[in-house]
Amino acid sequence: MFGQGLIKGLQITWKEFWAKKFTVQYPEEQHPVPERFHGKFVLDVDKCIACGLCANACPNKVITIEKQKVGKKQYMTGYIMNIQYCLFCGLCVESCNKDALHYSKDFNMNQYFYRDIPLVLVKREAPAEPEEEEQPAAKAEARPKAKPQAKAEKPAEPAANSEVAAGKVPGKEGE
Amino acid sequence: MLENLFVGIADWLRSLLGGLGTPVEINEAIVMLVKLVAILVFILINALWLVYMERKVAAYMQARIGPNRVGPKGLLQTTADIGKLISKEIVIPGKADKVVFLLAPVLIFVPTLMVFAVIPFGKNMAAIDMNIGVFYLLAIASLSTLFFWMGGWASNSKYSLIGSMRVVAQMVSYELPLVLGLLGVIMIAGSLKMSDIIAAQEHTWFIFTQPIAFLIYFTAAVAETNRCPFDLVEGESEIIAGPYTEYGGMAFAMFFLAEYANIMVICAMATIMFLGGWHAPFGLDFIPSWVWFFLKMYALIFVVMQLRWTYPRIRVDQLMGFSWKVLVPLALANIFITGIGMKIYQAIGW
Amino acid sequence: MKEKIAPVEEIKQKFGYIEVDEQKAVNVPAGKLLEFMQALKDEYELDFLTNLTAVDYPEENKFEVVYNLTSTTKAYGLMVRTGVDRENPVLPSVFPIWGGANWQEREVYDLMGIVFTGHPNLKRILLDDKFEGHPLRKDFQWEGGRE
């Protein structure tokens, strides 16, 4: 009979009117972020050996790794991701042999200025003199030295120091 | 006390003015003016509230919760929107007819506001209880076609033009079943005066004696206000926004608010003509008459909104076909049957 | 994954001028293209032109136009290739045989620059009408972009 479908439709909207609502009041409540979420990148600086596999795996050449030769070892001075070109495909994370590069659950990567968009995971200076002695000791010594220098040079740049990258201090952009 | 709240205010005003010793005619004129201003303010506030209600109803039917940030439960949302829209620039397209373009959104409110003068919101609560009230209402309400057309034509845009062509076609063809649907009621009531029609429904509402007429009227009235499923004037998925395509800021908001005021008119009309106006059902007289009137009106408005959020839009040829091939013959048949029925009743004796 | 391929051997015997390679794809000279295609459609029920594309081989100085045909009734497919000279890339359109070639040929014309004679509306489709060059050619150079 003509009109049956019309009445059915009204019934459904009437039922929906009283049904449970699905809205999540965003800033107050948040949707659970799954474990594998492709969010902001986090680099474990200690594990990273600056091999460049991730940069090679990236389809869009997002990752730039700057390294300097200190003694016999390669020393990474910068790990910058041009996040505006990132496809969030996960190939870089997958390619990492040392399990150093990860996704975090932080999806808030917006920036007010275009120049702030690149995600600087590591920015530090190489230790000045090549240390010929024991490597671990040299490393441990070198890093505390490097940090204050980086800070002093670029105080304005948010997340531009290795502390943020290493996850010791919560990133400023996320706020 | 509550029953006669508004009537009491009017009487108080009248006696106050009487104390001043001015002539009675001037006193009456002042009282009338106050009444009209009160209605004006009431309508505008109501239109704002209806926008909010529409958004809430829509949201609740779509598993959302709708506006809820501005003010308690989002009640001030439309106020904030209007504030935003007022502050926006009204962009006038380059080749538009400027005068007509700007006049249309101003004038669109005029017929709607004029119509409210004769609507009795409660017992003795019509600003003017004209003896041709229904006629006046229908005549004035159909004027708004012109202003839609003005807006669409003056925009000098093809989408606007198509939209306003549709408005004219639609409104003219739905005017007919609308009036014919009401005719059955008028025949039984034997009067064009609103208060007489309501008085005639003291025992039985006309929706029970004239159910077909009610359906015809309601369908035609929804079409008349360009609401879904007859909203192909706006038809946002086809012709963007029809006559309003080129309007922005407050000019757009005027069209928007006029639409809601029009919904109020048609729902108030349906309440008066079919749902017994301010008569209380089941002898629940302790609730004031005007409360009953508004309850019925808002129930109907809710139905109009539910229709919008349930049905898809019909096509322009189907729209015309539906009016001329279904509604008009049905309305004529209804008048015919009503006439026969009345004769039979008269023969039997009331 | 098993491929269902049209009876290539049979087709080979019937049409002497075609070559069949190890993938059971058919190479047909450009001159015989329309005649061969019409026969495929009429006699082997290859009524569905799935894919039409072209590949640029600058070393061999040719474009290779690839037609992938399938049959909606017999569920087999066939790949037909034809070479066209790179200097003068003109090929008859298969639009009269399969309407599906309409936009695909326009796309190939747009991106590869192969002219299909007999096509009803051979215009650029994805790129701007004023665009110069055909980007999918291997020698296409474009200034700008990131790298």
Next chain:
Amino acid sequence: MLRTQEYFLNFGPQHPSTHGVFQIILTLDGERIVKAEPVCGYLHRGIEKLAESRTYTQVIPYTDRMDYLAAMLQNLGYVQAVEKLMGIEVPERAEYLRIISGELSRLASHLLATGVYALDIGGFTGFLLCFRERERVMDLLEELTGSRMTLSYARIGGVADDAPEGWLDKVKKLMDDMPGYIDEYNGLITGNEIFQARTKFVGQLTPETAINYSLSGPVLRASGVNYDLRKVRPYGIYDRFDFEVPLGENGDCFDRFYCRVREMQQSVRIIQQAIEQIKEVDGPVIAKVPKVLKPPKSDVYHEIESAKGIIGYYVVSDGSNKPYRVHVRRPSFINLGYLDEMLRGYLIADVVAILGSIDIVLGEVDC
């Protein structure tokens, strides 16, 4: 003297119902369409050209960006083409995960198509109700792959990751709820008389024209042509599942719409069976493939049934680690090819109905 004149109407590129940036230049006689000229390419990014400078694995994320509504199916077509080129055997469990995520993608795409079609016709509520369920599907995909739309989940030789703990149960629960939701859409949208009046016998396609114009997917099947690659030439492990191919009778907009709704039911059936079967399958989710993929010098054409129709990948290898040429047969693009003829003689409102029923994604049309 009274004189009538045809006029042009620019339908798009900025128009709410073109599903993206797409333009149709309509020649109108009143509200009736005399001629329609589709103009696409506003979203052309040159993916085929980009693919030539990427390695085989690196092309996968770009395939996402074509039909971003059913990204998994796009991935799948490409990786299966490369696997065919290299002769890689895919582990069982990966095949099942591909089926489940692929069908979930199809479900998401069809949910969107259903909802958006309701919106095109004018029913807003159907749109948001479909989105509610689509959201659940996307949440599941997000949990599996980490992304909601551009999944990049398939890898050459398998899939990126195994299903997380408890994920299959969640999928199963959604699949149990799904038939109820589909009934709701049928009540709200399909059964509605106004909707039927708008869509029935509009934009009719005969089976002959549909085949001739290489239309595929629900557009082809609505005309009554039983041509679903999952049945006709089963790829992957589709031959292990029991499902039907919904067909239409009239080939009109309503049939195309309703085919999608019924395909959702079949997708649900496939996923339910796959979940049952995957429990017995264990093992790796990716085959042992070399780090650097160097397929032999050859070419391959592989096509699968995507949500919008047949998506085919033509991959040419020159023996290096980068594809020499990748061409994609995009169903949306080819389905649009017949739009002009389809629209002629109908009203402006039908443009929306017909265009919506083809269910295009501009990312795929423009590639």
